[in-house]
Amino acid sequence: MASDQKRLGWWVAAVLAAVGLMAFHLVWGDLNQDEGWYLYAAQRTWEGAWPYRDYAFTQGPLWPLLYSWLTPLVRWGGVLAGRVATACLGLMTAGLAARLAGRLAPDPQARPTAVFAAFCLAAIHPVQAYYMSVVKTYALGGLFLTAGLLLYPSVDDDRRAFRAFGSLWLLTAAAAVRGSAAVAVGIALALLIAGGRNDRESLLGGLLGSAVGMVVFLLPFYLGSPQGFWFGLVEYHAGRTAGGWLSSLLLKAGFVSRVAQAFYAVGILSGLAWWVRRATMGASGKGERRWTLVGVTLAGMTLMHLAAPFPYDDYQVPVYPLAAAGAAALAASLPSWRPFLGPALLGAMGLAALASPLNQEWMVRERDRIWWRMKDRPPLFRLREAAAEIERLDPGGTTLLTQDLYLAVESRRWVPAGLELGPFSIFPGLSEEEAAARRVMTLDRLEALLREGPCPLAAFSGYGLAIRAPEIVELRPEERERLWTALQSRYQPVGEIPFFGQAGTTLTLWRRKEAEERPQAGRRLGD
Numbered sequence: 001m002a003s004d005q006k007r008l009g010w011w012v013a014a015v016l017a018a019v020g021l022m023a024f025h026l027v028w029g030d031l032n033q034d035e036g037w038y039l040y041a042a043q044r045t046w047e048g049a050w051p052y053r054d055y056a057f058t059q060g061p062l063w064p065l066l067y068s069w070l071t072p073l074v075r076w077g078g079v080l081a082g083r084v085a086t087a088c089l090g091l092m093t094a095g096l097a098a099r100l101a102g103r104l105a106p107d108p109q110a111r112p113t114a115v116f117a118a119f120c121l122a123a124i125h126p127v128q129a130y131y132m133s134v135v136k137t138y139a140l141g142g143l144f145l146t147a148g149l150l151l152y153p154s155v156d157d158d159r160r161a162f163r164a165f166g167s168l169w170l171l172t173a174a175a176a177v178r179g180s181a182a183v184a185v186g187i188a189l190a191l192l193i194a195g196g197r198n199d200r201e202s203l204l205g206g207l208l209g210s211a212v213g214m215v216v217f218l219l220p221f222y223l224g225s226p227q228g229f230w231f232g233l234v235e236y237h238a239g240r241t242a243g244g245w246l247s248s249l250l251l252k253a254g255f256v257s258r259v260a261q262a263f264y265a266v267g268i269l270s271g272l273a274w275w276v277r278r279a280t281m282g283a284s285g286k287g288e289r290r291w292t293l294v295g296v297t298l299a300g301m302t303l304m305h306l307a308a309p310f311p312y313d314d315y316q317v318p319v320y321p322l323a324a325a326g327a328a329a330l331a332a333s334l335p336s337w338r339p340f341l342g343p344a345l346l347g348a349m350g351l352a353a354l355a356s357p358l359n360q361e362w363m364v365r366e367r368d369r370i371w372w373r374m375k376d377r378p379p380l381f382r383l384r385e386a387a388a389e390i391e392r393l394d395p396g397g398t399t400l401l402t403q404d405l406y407l408a409v410e411s412r413r414w415v416p417a418g419l420e421l422g423p424f425s426i427f428p429g430l431s432e433e434e435a436a437a438r439r440v441m442t443l444d445r446l447e448a449l450l451r452e453g454p455c456p457l458a459a460f461s462g463y464g465l466a467i468r469a470p471e472i473v474e475l476r477p478e479e480r481e482r483l484w485t486a487l488q489s490r491y492q493p494v495g496e497i498p499f500f501g502q503a504g505t506t507l508t509l510w511r512r513k514e515a516e517e518r519p520q521a522g523r524r525l526g527d
Contacts, residue, residue: 010116014346018091018123021353025126026083026133028362031379031501033463035135036405037422039074039082042067043409044420052221052228055420056439058236061221062176063137078387078410080380082135089139090132094123096146097321103150104291104329111332116342118328121269122321124349126356127262131317137178142318144174145181149297149322152188152290153202155195164192164205165212172213178318179233183300184293185210191293231438239470240309248309255306258313262320265349266327273331280334291326298322310472365499379501386459386497386507387411393494393511394457401450401458401491401510403465404501416454418445423463427470428479440469443479450483453490453512460487462505 044055045068051057057064073081101118102111122128132139148170153160171188174181189210192203222229242248260267298319305315331341365373387410390400400413405422408415418441419425427435428443435442441449446465465483468475475483491510500507 007112007116010342010346014116014120014124017346017350017353018094018119018129021124021126022087022090022129022133025130025358025362026080026087027380028378029130029134029358030362030503031079031383031406032134032136033404033406033423033502035079035082036407036409037420037424038063038067038135038137039079039409040405040415040420040422043071043074046071050221050224052232052439053225054439055417056228056232056425058232058421058424059137060176060179060217060233062173062217063140066140074409075412079135079383079406083133083380086135086139087133089143090128091123093132093139093142093146093321094119094128096143096150097122097325098328100146100150100294100322101325101328101332104288104294104325105332106288106329107333110329110335110338113338113341114329114332117332117345118321118325120342120345120349121266121324121328124346124353125262125265125320126353126358127314128317128320129353130358131314136314138314138317141174141178141181142321144170144177145184145297145318146321146325148174148184148188149290149294152293154288154290155199155202160199161201161205164202165209168206168209169213172210173217174318176213176217179237180301180304180315181318183304184297187296187300188293191289191296195289225437227437228439236470237308241471241473242309243473251309252306252311255311255313259302259316262313262316263323265352266320266323269331269345270323270327273327273334273337276334276337277330280336294322294326298326365504375499379504382497382500383407383410386500389495389497389509390457390459393509397456399455401453401455402460403463404459404461404507406501407459407507416449418449421469423467424469424472426465426468426475428468428475443482447483447486450486451490456512458487458491458510458512459507460510461501461507462503463501 041051041055041057041064045051045064049055051061051064067082070082070085073085077084098115098119101114105111105114132142148167151163151167151170153163153167157163168185168188171181171185175185189206192199192206195202242251301319302316305311308315331337363375365375367373383406386407390397390407390411390413398413400408400411400415402408402415403419403423403425405415405420418435418439421440425441426443426446427438427440430438430440430442432442432444435445465480465487466475467473468479487510490513492513493508494511495509497507497509
């Protein structure tokens with residue numbers, strides 16, 4: 001009885017630590033430009049628009065489709081509401097990682113320890129807490145990915161055909177959220193094929209599950225706009241450039257370094273547990289098929305992320321729970337470690353969260369010589385103040401000319417068509433016909449839009465009129481001058497908000513130059 005009460009107490013402490021850490025990061029964590037155009041895409045979908053066909057989108061179509069159901073909540077609570085919903089998905093993913101560790105643990109007596117240890121590793125982690133709470137594809141993609149691997153059948157499962165169907169269906173759903181998860185679909189099917197005739201039922205179930213998933217999650221959107229679909233999921237990402245082989249090498253070295261930092265705890269734990277197991281228990285026998293799937297999926301998706309032109313380390317966020325599950329199951333397989341493994345990891349991960357440099361990054365605005373200039377409020381609150389200022393300047397307005405789409409979401413306004421990718425909407429290399437088919441902007445189209453001034457107000461931060469896509473490099477000086485000249489011909493600045501949004505640039509507000517504006521007709525976003 002006492003042991004059960006103690007275990008319950010550890011679980012309460014772990015859950016409170018995870019929720020508290022995630023709450024801190026979702027409130028104080030920096031804004032990310034992706035959050036704006038993701039939420040805006042979800043709201044467009046809620047209104048009946050389709051990704052690729054009606055607006056540009058560069059991730060899988062399942063994300064805006066599912067997040068569209070959160071639109072009433074986001075219209076009420078803004079970006080913060082979207083973050084809260086995402087954080088719930090992130091906590092669910094950590095819970096599934098804990099269940100996966102229990103399935104991976106070979107000894108039934110090791111499973112409670114493995115479950116608790118995996119939850120601590122997956123949920124009490126500052127980098128995971130931030131990226132699993134900001135509005136990106138990581139939480140939803142990680143949820144489907146982890147659930148798919150959890151459901152994957154063992155060779156002796158009585159319902160292995162049903163489990164294989166569900167597993168591949170979920171993995172295909174993960175790929176329809178984040179394309180890199182397609183690696184997991186291929187690996188899962190390859191392992192079923194390797195089972196041969198003895199596991200034909202699982203193979204048929206898996207093939208059917210992946211086929212149904214592709215028909216449901218991908219085919220309708222491809223048929224709606226083949227060109228836009230291919231552009232959003234392939235051409236856009238393939239068109240990015242690192243700026244030469246040396247820059248590419250440095251970016252990849254940085255990716256490896258930052259991933260090593262994020263995976264430090266699971267890496268050390270796995271290495272020590274493997275070494276102790278080899279030294280005290282000898283080499284283990286043939287592993288369970290789910291172990292192979294988890295390990296090869298982790299390696300395969302990591303290599304795919306490393307191969308990207310811009311290998312951001314946060315690409316690894318959806319696969320980190322797999323590493324946490326594997327490390328916890330391996331460590332829990334050592335009987336001598338079980339009594340202290342869970343509490344030790346809870347304490348270690350808690351201390352690591354308190355010592356994380358992210359805490360200082362969220363609280364410090366900048367360094368001025370020997371002084372640290374602190375943030376007086378979270379970036380989310382500054383976003384809300386900017387939205388309130390826009391409402392003051394344009395009461396009841398329905399549109400806003402901006403590339404900072406989290407500001408459009410927060411102020412409940414629409415942006416002109418073609419700007420749905422926010423700062424990544426400008427494609428100077430496309431022809432007018434190509435840009436129209438892909439629902440993005442050329443320089444000529446954007447210049448004409450700025451000169452026409454369709455919106456009473458405009459708002460541009462340091463990300464506005466600055467980025468050339470799909471390369472993701474700065475526009476040339478003459479291109480930027482051309483766009484800013486067009487803006488200034490129609491709008492005049494009426495205010496600035498410093499330290500705004502991602503990277504803390506200055507947001508400049510612009511009003512159309514007419515002496516008087518009549519009340520704007522139209523429907524406000526959310527009405």
